[in-house]
Amino acid sequence: MAFHLEALFMISTSLLFFVAFQIPHVHAGKAKSSAWKQAHATFYEGSANTFGGACGYEDVNKHGYGTDTAALSKALFKEGAACGACFEIKCNQQKWCKGRNSLIITATDHCPPNPQQDSNNGGWCNPPREHFDLAKPAYLKIAEYKAGIVPVYYRRVSCKRQGGIKFTITGNPYFYLVTVSNVGGSGQVVGVRVKGNKTPWATLRRNWGQKWETNVKLQGQVLSFSVQTSDGSSTTSSNVFPSHWQFGQTYEGRNFS
Template sequence: MCAKVKFSSIALIVISIALIMGSFHCEVVEDNYGWDDAHATCYGGINGSGTMFGACGYKDLFKQGYGVETTALSTALFNKGLTCGACYEIKCTNSKWCLKNGTVLIHVTATNFCPPNYTKPTENWCNPPAKHFDLTQPMFRKIAVYKAGVVPVQYRRVMCHKQGGIKFEINGNPYFLLVLVYNVGGAGSVVDVKIKGSKTGWLQMSRNWGQNWDFHGQMVGQSLSFRLTTSDGKWVQADDVAPSYWKFGKSYEAKKQFSF
């Protein structure tokens, strides 16, 4: 069975991600993104249950397009949440537990955090400085025998191919916006967000946690535009994503997507 990696309360701060069966294919982000060594375990049920409401802020993964093709990252890879949304290609290596002699490749998106457990320094694979992927059970079963628990893998960052435009879920109150950014193509991981109301110029947002970005100010009654920058330095400007009558708790889709 999957290796048991205990999750801290921090990792479970917002537990509500359901998993999406949406599929995607990837290609290497850059030529210098070669294969690197790591290990992989898995968590959750065979249908992806237990992998929801992760530390990246995503919610219903099935509806949001990520499905069970996801992974939690160890501290060394998570980068305090800035890596959320990044895509990886992973293969099992050098183990009797690898399926088809390690020739199976899986593609996953980072949607959660695998926290360290310093009370078990020799048993917790997510302790720094280990590079580790805690895959959903369905993804782990594609590359290795389930009862292995933990297997050595090789991985590399790849481009994310997403269907449709970038999406923005708006939460908060009339004086505070908390915007979840998801379904991001290209590098996948957003590192900067700016917002513009129909009555304002461009204003800087702050990363609150995961891929939730906040702004302190009144934007109710204004149409909203966003300018995003991803970890590879590329940026997209999505004008008038949310109409002036936007509502809290609703998601809005841009007509723009990162290309490469």
């Protein structure tokens, strides 16, 4: 009996996923903030276009995230599933905090474990620690440079973005890699589909981070994209790429409100 119930659940889940991508407009409930939790935050150096990394955004300014970004420890990064998610962070150490300022950051990178260092002395991102390694400009909004590391409160929040979802296609005529960025609402993309004016809807596979792949031949076609996020919301961007698009170009589609 348990087997039949599990199978029925899997079929129902797959059907819901399929139906969500057939709806040709935005379906997005208002994302709720999660409860406050405790973690720590450090910062890393770098120029404005090097705050991308493990999510595949490369240039976070180009993709709409600015420098309010962070690399997440393994416990938060979840093998790249957290890419694009937004967190509100508050410094929790009176000596080094800059007032009561809070900061909303986007997850754009992974802070890898350092097993050679103690988790409380250099191995800040070792499992099972929940840790934020912030871009330096973001860190300095909530804490003093001298502190190096500060305890923080954090919670998941809805992402507010300027403009539409950004789609960038790289690769070659036989392999297409689509970067999906500047996503509002949940921010966490869990499914992407593409349709050409000559080809039906096709589901893309996650390659890594927020890069999604397909072997369906797309060149020379007008392209539409459908995106689903972790809260079950979906949005369809119709005819977002013109037929004369080229590899490396970025076009904007319909975002979540």
